[in-house]
Amino acid sequence: MIKLYHNDMSTCAQKVRFVLATKGLDWEGKLLDLRRGDQQQPDFLKINPKGLVPALVHNDHVIVESNVIVDYLNEAFPEPPLLPDAPIDRAKVRWWIKRLDDGLHLDVAALSFGIAFRHQLIKVKGSDEAVIEHIEAVPDPYLREVERQVVFEGTESPRFIVAVKQFEKLIKEIDTELQTHAWICGDQLTLADIAFAPYVTRLEHLNMQGLWQDRLKFSDWYQRLKKTEGYQAGLAEWFNHDFLALMQEKGKEAWPRVVEILNS
Ligand SMILES: N[C@@H](CCC(=O)N[C@@H](CS)C(=O)NCC(=O)O)C(=O)O
Structure with a gap:
């Protein structure tokens, strides 16, 4: 089980x-x-x-x-395989995925809290003191620090600016890969595509799809990913519509600030 x-x-x-x-x-x-x-x-x-x-x-x-x-x-559970056969190709998949643990996961937390979840946390907790208590209780020191920075400073936080720039860079790099093959690490869907799917989805939910509006290969890859059964059953069926509404509303408000950061 x-x-x-x-x-x-x-x-x-x-x-x-x-x-x-x-x-x-x-x-x-x-x-x-x-x-x-x-x-x-x-x-x-x-x-x-x-x-x-x-x-x-x-x-x-x-x-x-x-x-x-x-x-x-x-x-x-080897079927269907989600890593390529050749060791060098498997290394490439692992290199892409490692980037999430190296910083991008905390970057998406900075974007999510900086734009939207800060409002939810402040509302649920009812007072600044209760929010601080919640953040201080986060056992992971890296996530705690990100939350501490962006929950109170929002899109003005230096941590937020870093996150916007990192995702701009990532999208450009994935788009470059996709010029020569259908999926991030070749012609087969791998753990690399699956690992990045939730992050791109989060950007879309935060109304940041403008980041890839001119990146045609990236846009096409994301559309194909969304049509997979795994995406539908693993992501789409679980979407929380209260969260989506909050992220859309706050994402629209934040987009001019994101554009300002991209142009700075
Ligand atoms: N490196 C961990 C990160 C897990 C993580 O950050 N989970 C978040 C949700 S995406 C969480 O549980 N957050 C709890 C909190 O915000 O207190 C992993 O890949 O599993």
């Missing part, structure tokens, strides 16, 4: 659900409300001391870190 501790809109959980669906696996889910702080409760901290979703339990083994989880699923 596979059990997944997850959240409907978490990018890392979306990635894992995309893989589970692509492999046609049955799984049982435990949904955590991240604004309420379910991930900071003692029972969950026993599963993932970092207080982060997703966490996967398979045959009584706990596996955390979404990129480790998808690699594990690909090895434990």
